Each structure stands twice: as structure tokens, then as C-alpha cells.
Amino acid sequence: MIRSLKISPLLLSALFCSLAVTMLPACSKTPSNTQKNNPPDAIYTVKGQIIQLPDPKRPVLEFQIHHEPIPNFTGMDGSIVQDGDDNPVGMNAMIMPFTTDKNMDLSPFKPNDKILFTFEVRWTTSPRMLITAIEKLPDNTEMIFSRPD
Numbered sequence: 423m424i425r426s427l428k429i430s431p432l433l434l435s436a437l438f439c440s441l442a443v444t445m446l447p448a449c450s451k452t453p454s455n456t457q458k459n460n461p462p463d464a465i466y467t468v469k470g471q472i473i474q475l476p477d478p479k480r481p482v483l484e485f486q487i488h489h490e491p492i493p494n495f496t497g498m499d500g501s502i503v504q505d506g507d508d509n510p511v512g513m514n515a516m517i518m519p520f521t522t523d524k525n526m527d528l529s530p531f532k533p534n535d536k537i538l539f540t541f542e543v544r545w546t547t548s549p550r551m552l553i554t555a556i557e558k559l560p561d562n563t564e565m566i567f568s569r570p571d
């Protein structure tokens with residue numbers, strides 16, 4: 423079964439930016455100081471909606487984001503994650519916890535905000551999913567949380 427993936431121009435440019443980030447550090451808005459000597463396995467830029475903000479006073483509260491599908495998401499082995507029918511699908515839209523750099527100011531953000539964010543993946547060290555850039559999108563930004571058939 424083959425699914426066609428409709429990718430919005432914004433997401434496409436975001437994906438291109440995430441590719442460029444690996445070659446051009448200047449593209450990254452908030453370089454992570456703590457991870458300088460520990461290059462990520464992958465970097466993605468994706469749209470999402472804030473479900474829950476972290477609270478420094480209550481570490482149990484994670485930063486949770488409902489992110490759009492990430493069709494080029496690769497697993498630990500470096501290949502695009504497949505579904506049960508061996509089709510490369512990457513990562514479906516889901517609500518997922520992320521870590522942010524301690525220096526990142528999240529005060530402008532609130533639950534339900536639509537955002538464009540960049541995160542780094544490190545499979546063998548922590549944090550596994552580290553957000554390095556985040557920006558607020560207009561409230562009327564269209565979000566796609568289901569995979570087109």
C-alpha cells in the first residue's frame with residue numbers, strides 16, 4: 423500500500439532548513455550550549471501545538487507538544503521508520519515530551535499555542551529529544567495531525 427504524502431510548502435521549507443542546519447550552524451536560532459561537543463543523530467523542524475508547558479518548580483510536568491507527522495524521521499539505525507507493511511512513514515503525529523535548553527525562554531508561550539520548532543535527536547545520550555529553536559505561529563495556522571490517505 424502506497425500513501426501519498428502531502429507536504430505543505432511551510433513544512434517543506436522547514437525540512438529544508440533542518441537539512442541546512444546540519445551544514446550551516448547559522449540557520450539554527452538557538453544553538454545549544456550544553457550539546458556543543460555531542461553532535462545530534464538527526465535534526466527536525468516541524469509544526470506543533472503546545473499541550474503542556476514545563477514547570478521548573480514541578481519537574482514531573484514535561485513539555486508536551488502535539489507534533490505534525492515527520493515523514494523523514496529516522497530510527498536508531500539511521501533509516502526512515504517503517505510501518506507494519508514496510509512502508510517508510512517516519513513518525514506519525516502524536517503528543518510527545520521534549521526537553522528544552524535551560525537557557526530557552528518559554529515565558530511567551532502558553533498551552534494551545536501553535537509553534538514551529540526544531541529539535542535534535544540523540545539516541546545514545548540524554549536528552550534524547552532536545553528543542554533548540556521555537557517560534558510562535560499565527561493562531562489561524564492550519565495544523566495537520568492526521569496522515570493523508
Ligand SMILES: [Cu+2]
Nearest residue numbers: 489513516518
Ligand atoms: Cu513523536
